Amino acid sequence: MTSILDSVDSRTNLVGENRLELLIFQLGTRQLFAINVFKVREVLKVPRLNQMPGSHPKICGVATIRGHSIPVIDMRQSIGLKPLDKDQESNLIVTEYNRSVQAFLVGKVVYIKNMGWDEIMEPPSTGRSNYLTAITKLEHENEHKLVEIIDVEKVLAEIISYDIGISDGVLDDDLTNHLVGQKVLVVDDSSTARKQVTETLGQLGIECIEKKNGQQALNLLKSWCDEGKDPRNEILLMITDAEMPEMDGYKLTSEVRADSRMHDLYIALNTSLSGSFNEAMVEKVGCNRFVSKFQPDLLVDVVQTRMREALSK
Known part of the structure; x- marks a missing residue:
């Protein structure tokens, strides 16, 4: 899976064509979830996680990856589900959002799907849609399946406090x-x-x-x-x-x-x-x-x- 994500050049060709690539994964159930491949650095099996005392309850540990300590966020917990069972297949999706690197603990990583943004729809305004930016449908295992695209920015905002304060000296009094x-x-x-x-x-x-x-x-x-x-x-x-x-x-x-x-x-x-x-x-x-x-x-x-x-x- 990592090798699929190595090249950015092929994905930049999608720009202006209203297309994207989704990384499709599961969270211990048959339901399909996704995030945009542009945000993904790599996908790997879960390494040993070190506990971080006093951390946010949705952070399940810290992984050392390529010499860097990266916080690992339990994706199931983050969208309001129970934690992933320890005996279920699990993977880490290492991502970069807003100049920070973090990993998400997920279940089975299925595949990457190239789609048009016109195939992506707004989610219904009920239940788990609070953590979704969009939904789409695709064929998986001979079935038409709903794919829920997770609002990772909302997930992160509930863990990391984003300040909207404006620093001294930034405002131009003349304006x-x-x-x-x-x-x-x-x-x-x-x-x-x-x-x-x-x-x-x-x-x-x-x-x-x-x-x-x-x-x-x-x-x-x-x-x-x-x-x-x-x-x-x-x-x-x-x-x-x-x-x-x-x-x-x-x-x-x-x-x-x-x-x-x-x-x-x-x-x-x-x-x-x-x-x-x-x-x-x-x-x-x-x-x-x-x-x-x-x-x-x-x-x-x-x-x-x-x-x-x-x-x-």
Whole structure:
């Protein structure tokens, strides 16, 4: 399995094509779960775990992998299920989110599936959907199975406290009055991520318009254009996630750039994917800025940079 995940180059070709690769796994039952392969570093059998006194109850230990100590999170517990039975097959999925590395304890790892984002749907608003960003369906063992795509950002936010405080010296006093009342379009399928952006920018007096995926955002932008409105007069900028059901942030950006009515809209890509990867993708699809998620100071910097640009014209 590790060898399948070694090459990033093949996956970057999916950018702009509204496609993704899902790592499909089980959690001790026949039910299928998934996370995006872009977030995965490697998959391996569970090594010896060292206990970490005083750690969060969902952290089941620390693994030493390639000389680094990595916290291991019990995925079953994280989404409200009982811990995985010790006699069941188990694996570690080592991931990178928001500039941090962690591993998730899961059951059987099934395979990787290449899919279109248009095959990914919003989850029903019941039960375990609180921990899902999306669902999809695929054929597995001659059956059509539902796959639940886990909202890892929500899982991590319940273990790691993300601060929305803005550091001293970040705010530009000359821009304070100009920012109050500005509107920003925030596009993200994770309610946790949207909340972090809206609460951060709310401290500046900025109103956020929230959309759950790229298609919803594109529909709004096109509706403004159809009404004769310039989106640049409706919002200061758009902040979009990369991975979303129906239409991802890369495809959304490509669609905006291809429409002469809004091609110069300021777009910032706000994602938990690795910075080095996204810097290349920002250039490829035409975003103005990239900022890693859960970094309030950088988020404020993006907004202030855009405000200065708008005032200079």
